[in-house]
Amino acid sequence: MSDRTDRVRGPLAPSTGVQRPLGIDDVEIEGGPFGRWQRINREAGIPLGLEQMEKSGAVPNLRLAAGEGAGSFQGFRFQDSDLYKQLEAVAWEHGRLPDDGYRAFVSETAALLARAQRPDGYLNSHYQMVKPDKIWTELEYSHEMYCAGHLIQAAVAAARAGLGDELPAVARRFADLLVQRFLVDGDDAIDGHAEVETALVELYRLTGEGSYLELARKLIDNRGRGLIAETGLGPLYAQDHLPVREADTAVGHAVRQLYLEAGVVDVAVETGDETLLACSVRRWEDLVATKTAITGGHGSRHDGEAFGERYELPPDRAYNESCAAIASIHWNWRLLLATGHGRYADLIERTLYNAFAASTSADGVRFFYVNPLQRRADLFEDAYLGRRREWFACACCPPNIMRLVASLGHYVATTGDDGVSVHQYVPGTIRAGGITLAVETDYPWDGRVRFTVRDTPGGEWTLKLRVPAWSAPGELTPNADGYAEIRRDWRAGDTFTLDLDMTPRLVLPHRRIDALRGCAAIERGPLVYCFEQIDQDGDLEDLALTPDSRLRAVERDLPGVGRTVLIEADAVRLPPSPPDGLPYGGPPTSLPARTPATAVAVPYYQWDNRDGGVMRVWTPLA
Ligand SMILES: [Zn+2]
Numbered sequence: 001m002s003d004r005t006d007r008v009r010g011p012l013a014p015s016t017g018v019q020r021p022l023g024i025d026d027v028e029i030e031g032g033p034f035g036r037w038q039r040i041n042r043e044a045g046i047p048l049g050l051e052q053m054e055k056s057g058a059v060p061n062l063r064l065a066a067g068e069g070a071g072s073f074q075g076f077r078f079q080d081s082d083l084y085k086q087l088e089a090v091a092w093e094h095g096r097l098p099d100d101g102y103r104a105f106v107s108e109t110a111a112l113l114a115r116a117q118r119p120d121g122y123l124n125s126h127y128q129m130v131k132p133d134k135i136w137t138e139l140e141y142s143h144e145m146y147c148a149g150h151l152i153q154a155a156v157a158a159a160r161a162g163l164g165d166e167l168p169a170v171a172r173r174f175a176d177l178l179v180q181r182f183l184v185d186g187d188d189a190i191d192g193h194a195e196v197e198t199a200l201v202e203l204y205r206l207t208g209e210g211s212y213l214e215l216a217r218k219l220i221d222n223r224g225r226g227l228i229a230e231t232g233l234g235p236l237y238a239q240d241h242l243p244v245r246e247a248d249t250a251v252g253h254a255v256r257q258l259y260l261e262a263g264v265v266d267v268a269v270e271t272g273d274e275t276l277l278a279c280s281v282r283r284w285e286d287l288v289a290t291k292t293a294i295t296g297g298h299g300s301r302h303d304g305e306a307f308g309e310r311y312e313l314p315p316d317r318a319y320n321e322s323c324a325a326i327a328s329i330h331w332n333w334r335l336l337l338a339t340g341h342g343r344y345a346d347l348i349e350r351t352l353y354n355a356f357a358a359s360t361s362a363d364g365v366r367f368f369y370v371n372p373l374q375r376r377a378d379l380f381e382d383a384y385l386g387r388r389r390e391w392f393a394c395a396c397c398p399p400n401i402m403r404l405v406a407s408l409g410h411y412v413a414t415t416g417d418d419g420v421s422v423h424q425y426v427p428g429t430i431r432a433g434g435i436t437l438a439v440e441t442d443y444p445w446d447g448r449v450r451f452t453v454r455d456t457p458g459g460e461w462t463l464k465l466r467v468p469a470w471s472a473p474g475e476l477t478p479n480a481d482g483y484a485e486i487r488r489d490w491r492a493g494d495t496f497t498l499d500l501d502m503t504p505r506l507v508l509p510h511r512r513i514d515a516l517r518g519c520a521a522i523e524r525g526p527l528v529y530c531f532e533q534i535d536q537d538g539d540l541e542d543l544a545l546t547p548d549s550r551l552r553a554v555e556r557d558l559p560g561v562g563r564t565v566l567i568e569a570d571a572v573r574l575p576p577s578p579p580d581g582l583p584y585g586g587p588p589t590s591l592p593a594r595t596p597a598t599a600v601a602v603p604y605y606q607w608d609n610r611d612g613g614v615m616r617v618w619t620p621l622a
Helices: 032-055 058-065 079-096 100-116 125-129 144-160 166-184 196-207 210-222 254-271 274-290 322-339 342-359 397-406
Strands: 027-029 413-416 419-422 428-432 435-441 448-455 461-466 483-488 495-499 505-507 519-524 527-532 543-545 551-558 562-573 595-603
Touching (some): 032 058, 032 079, 032 397, 058 100, 058 125, 079 125, 079 397, 100 144, 144 166, 166 196, 254 274, 274 322, 322 342, 322 397, 342 461, 413 428, 519 551
Antiparallel strands (some): 413 419, 435 448, 448 495, 505 519, 527 595
């Protein structure tokens, strides 16, 4: 199968756009947090995931569908999607560092899927084994197209990682069935969980088959027209309340909305539909301004795993599903490629280092599904709060995390018409169109990033470096897109050093976020910080920051956490207030006694690697 956007060995290969992505093998990550995450993903995460594919029933279910095993179906109706995301993770990991074991897993699994697939191309072990008479009849919650989407994305990864045609052939048979039923035969149904749209566009990019793009466009245009049957969760839940071109704010199930947006941008880019792109950008601006956690997380409500209303951003009840962080990165990456604007790379960075990175333990084998910004002492809430876990009954997050970590190199740099743009600062090597750059940095612990040109085709070209919104630009004046442009007749051996401002910052919330009023948080570079009880002298709940708290960065190697930079903050300790009647009263007649104290903050992504104690990102200001 030939890739019409050949040479891009990564998840996304748009045929047009301001920036062109690089493949995962064009960027070698050598150290830093990204390098560490890739190493533990390979050594610990993916092996755990492969083990779970058997234990959780994902592979045994497909054996049943192939008529090969005994027992009964296990898990959810979307259980197949765990396996597809695991396949995608393995494929990208193979593309990064080839491995015969990975090749065998993809090949054997593709063969199993081919045996389980019906002659007409349909493939879903739950519906084949449990509800064969309900196929395509309960799309409001069946996830049949959602699972097809993850199969297609795994197949695209296999094709681009050089893992043969077996998996792509299975995916194409299913995609062709979708085209026949939902495009050619005119069935107007859509899936309750968006995902297949972005996958179909990528399959179009891989194969050049226009009907996949046509179907993706139709599915997007059909959403918001009441085609999804009532599930008791209401039309907002699945973004079926308004046509995509009319909706002005993100609503409902956060992961569904964000995967939908990825598909919207993909279709807009491939069809040249500027108004469709503009409506996604409009929702992005609203979402960032009113519904985004400081960590980049999305989803304020446990009920429905959903977005809240504007400025509804509770720290303790925040849902911030790990999958929502991944979907947000997917959407922002598409917008960055389409427009070249650095604000999308800024949000990718914020999300990667905070909402996303916090999902995984330092040893790579425990995961959060929900990523709140505060953990109280009681810990009685839902089982998904509390501590990270090895796996989940609904295991959408762990294999999703693994596929993103394996493909992180794709999100570092791009090429445009005139050189190389660097969006994320990681030590390693970037190869782009005859240009090879070595990147040396201790980012995000240190703000210095040194580029050395190892190879150049000759002539002038521009090195574009993102100047994050949090950093004072210093001597570099970023362009309107947020990038410093260094245009030169570069020669091999030339260097350029970028210095970003890593002074710790006190950050205050917008006044309309009621749940955070009177609180402050700490950031340094791209990292959001939190306080954990284990690092404090005395009760964390009695500590407060002040508007002029001095913040000091201190490098440490913490047992269980690893290398880090802590922030020591000048704070005050307020008197403990034991329960005494209602927790309300009139204005105080005098200020409470306060004593000077030091509060110690750790990067949010490194929390919950020691004990299960109290944690908070947002801390009262005294
Ligand atoms: Zn998830």
